[in-house]
Amino acid sequence: MKFKNKDDCSSAVIVANGRYPSHERPLSAIANASYLVCCDGAANHFIELGGIPDAIVGDCDSISEENKIRFADRLFPNTEQETNDLTKAVQFCAENGRTDITIVGGTGMREDHTIGNISLLADYEAVANVKMLTNYGVFTPISSNTTFKSFAGEKVSLFAxxxxxxxxxxxxxxxxxxxxxxxxxxxxxxxxxxSFTIETRGRIIVFQVF
Incomplete structure (x- = not known):
């Protein structure tokens, strides 16, 4: 698994602990990441695939002892119990100036985790320009009037x-x-x-099918 060396210092890709993606869009985001963060629970599988994360964030109760030692220089434990590992990873990126965030692997396993991760995008939008790529499309949170690039026939859903x-x-x-x-x-x-436009003063999560 190869990654570009370019680092624009403002973007990051987060690999969450859902089902690892198979669609070319999220896989391309991983392959072209200038900075890649693994949630604690996703790190072992990502490393097994040949990936080398720039940071591993979470409570670090899932990562193997071997990988704890191997990647000790890029392990950032956070034992706070009021947030999940994905939120900790987003906070880590934002605190380090990486506010253009793409999340992959956030869905596809337990449905409660999937719904929780999608709903959290509305919170992340307050601190970062964030989107979540799945094997089927992209989730984007908004909280003001927004115009989206599109194409005729593109399937679109809104979640308030x-x-x-x-x-x-x-x-x-x-x-x-x-x-x-x-x-x-x-x-x-x-x-x-x-294109299409959504006018709102509330929080909306928009899903566009690839």
Whole structure:
């Protein structure tokens, strides 16, 4: 597994402890990462695949003793129990000035972990420009009016965190100043062209299918 040496000092890829990706988009993000952080639970598998993380973050109760010794110089234990390892990894990146963050491996295993990790994107948006790549698409959190690049026919879903009015432009099924009270209400929409816009003052997580 090879990585580019370029380091722009502002970006990072985080490998979370979900199912390791198989789609070319998240795999490309890993391969081209200028700085790669493994959550504690993901480190052993990533290293077995030939990867060399720049940092390993978490409570460090899952990483093998062999890898603790081998990567002692890039191990950053955090035993705080009120946050999960993914949140600790995001905080680590943000505190070190890496606020352009791509998360991979955040879904695909236990459903409760998947839902929890996706919902946390709304919190991460306050400290970083963050997105989560899966084997099917990309999750992007927003909290203000945002225009997304798209293509005609792209499948799009919106998930509201909280209850603030939402208006969309450029989607097949428009939403007009509506409060979404359940996650299903903004799902299974479709882009009409090369962009669409979401107007909101609330927190929205947008999913675009590859």
């Amino acid at each position: 965190i909280g209850q603030k009015p939402v208006t969309t432009t450029g989607l097949k099924y428009p939403i007009q100043n509506r409060i979404l009270t359940n996650w299903w209400q903004g799902t299974l929409n479709e882009s009409l062209g090369d």
